[in-house]
Amino acid sequence: MPLEEAKEHGHAPTHTGGCRCGPVRFEASGEPFCATYCHCGDCRRASGAPVATFVGFIASDVCFQNERGATCGNHPLQRTFCSTCGAPIAYVDSRLDDQIFFMLGAMSSVQPDTPKPRLVGIDHVSLEVGSIEEAVYFYGRIFSFELRGTHKGDSEECVMAFIDMGTNSLL
Template sequence: MTAPHTGGCRCGAVRFEASAEPHHVSYCHCGDCRRASGAPVSAFVGFLTEQVAFTGKALKMYENGPVTRSFCGICGSPIAYVDERLEDHIYFMLGAMDMPAYFRPTHHAYVREQLPFLHMPDDLPRHLKTSVPRPDGYRQNGTQ
């Protein structure tokens, strides 16, 4: 499969399309992503914002420090996040992609916050903190 890559929310009120291959596919075990997704681990697909187009008018935003998470204002499906410290990047929830099986994560981030009962027996690299370095080392909730 090659670009474009499409996705959207559960009810179809929010749709997006990426015109290029992703630059980042990973798991995140941080508590903030866990709360935002409602899942024990999140997976993200990253693109440059200039490669992405949205359609629909139901996209809502929630800001938490430098991170803004988007979701459908109708069905509540989490869609993506942007981090003001990672200019020109957007990270979509893997589950929001139309063909999620195409995007294989390449590593795990924030494994120091991984739930102790969650076992993911793969050989992917594991980062104690972020897998995407932020310029100032700061992360939402004041942690790194």
């Protein structure tokens, strides 16, 4: 939804951000559903830092002004960055419907009256298991967690699960 149309429908932005030089700007009218850190190799290379910090929003609650920026990535991840200044902006994961994760450094304002996002992940841990369903069942007997999503491979077998577990996110 274009920014002006969102404002006409009463979706007042509560969170804003963009790149360093200005052409890439965004506003999110909804509340973030998570804030998380990641230190996987891809996030380290994309951010140029030992850890990347993201704030997750429902994608349909986000409007971009002017341009969305350039994209780079390998399926299922697409990262957005400014083609002029190179500032990293966000990523989307095609396995997670209607979600976008903005770099915390790209956020320029959070309205003071809005609650802070709930921290749901400190790092992403990749576990190699024989069966995702069995692993989810096993961890479900030990931990209380939210199953954020799953991904099926070419054989239509579940090959990945996204699990929020309080202080860690397992992939």
